[in-house]
Amino acid sequence: MTLVNLDEEIKLTTNNRERAQMDNMADLYSIIVVLEHLEMAYIRSAITHTQYTPECRQLIAQFKTASSLLGDVVPDLEKFMKEYNLDCPAAAKRIKIGVPATVEFGDGGASNEPSGHKSAKYIAETVQSYITVMDMLKLGMGAVDEIHPHLADLMQSLNNVRSLPADFEGRAKLREWLIKLNGMRASEELAADEKRQMEFDLESNYTAFRGWLDSQ
Template identity: 75%
Template sequence: MSYTQNYLNSVNGPSTSSSTMSFPNSSFGGNGAGPGGPSSNGRPVPNINLDEEIRLTTNNRERAQMDNMADLYSIIVVLEHLEVAYIRSAVSHTEYTPACKQLIAQFKTASSLLVDVVPDLEKFMKEYSLDCPAAAKRIKIGVPATIEFGDAGSSNTSGHYKNVAEIVQNYNNAMDTLKLGRTAADEMHPFLADIMQSLNSMRALPSDFEGRAKMREWLIKLNAMKASQELDNDEKRQLEFDLDSTYSAFMAWLNSQ
């Protein structure tokens, strides 16, 4: 069983394995009065069948909605565990990256089914007392830490020139996509993620290279948009400018070596 599956099986979110709730026999009312007896203020307590099931949903649509919310809850908790495990080196880079990508994709799918019910991740986490800051940060940017910051565990055996070629190709792919008028969030996000990953693979590149910060800002912006939502003219123009300026900065650095 995979790392992700193990956690998913162990996490209890707002589970809806049953659309009803039942209560054991007990007594209500002041001074030990049971159902139907007098309360502490002298008023009669209505008869309550404590074995009666209370339905949490009234139709299949509500049941599906609660199931989706439970899935969303579980994904967030599992992602938090994965992020903490990665920070503590409890999982390797090769285990972490695909598991993180899978959870991010699952989150996007689950949240797309709840766009009218859960429009804001922060509010959802607050409502269900989810203290998962690492997961929230990872969801916000939409890529694993190995892409955002680079894979420190990988060896740079592919060579300097191959890294340069990958960076140039990734920049060209992103700029060509914009020129073709493909500006939807789900179309641009992968190209910018590729640029960030290839920049992080270039170990000799200065840590304060502006291209990393610019790509990170755009990844966060695109990840907050709906998949089909497109950049407007001003946003497209700004992205074109940022791609061109950071590419020029990279080439200037390369020529200075």
């Protein structure tokens, strides 16, 4: 019968590679937990949008970096959270779309500018954002790290136009594309049919946006 020494340290890893992997998984775990607390603090108005937004962007970027270091070890966020009993639905949703809530839904458009000036500025920004992304697609650009930031800017600009109807279809379609892109690696490229579909969606949404402007 073999006796077990209860005072003996149990090694979770046997080499430097395994130790680095374990450290990266611990980092991933802590990022998800911190992001969950941040999301709940914002939902409960415990922090302002100006405090929330940069912290959320940083945590999302840190999550992507930690995930890329783990590669195939953690291929799926939901499986990782289930395996380690992580109950963080708000963090999971934020990671899935890849942008702060202030970008997805708007931040109130706080500014010292008169409301008329703000509205004109945000409309101009939205038009420019639409044109920028559509021009990128027309030029054949389709890498995730090229398209995603501009698509996020478009979403934020669109949400800053406060008089735009809440059910404007462009928001839902942009959210779908952001989620799709965020689920891909930064170096991945959209397929030709995906670029064509995104261009069609954006042109349709831009036409609807211009139609709404003309009706005002």
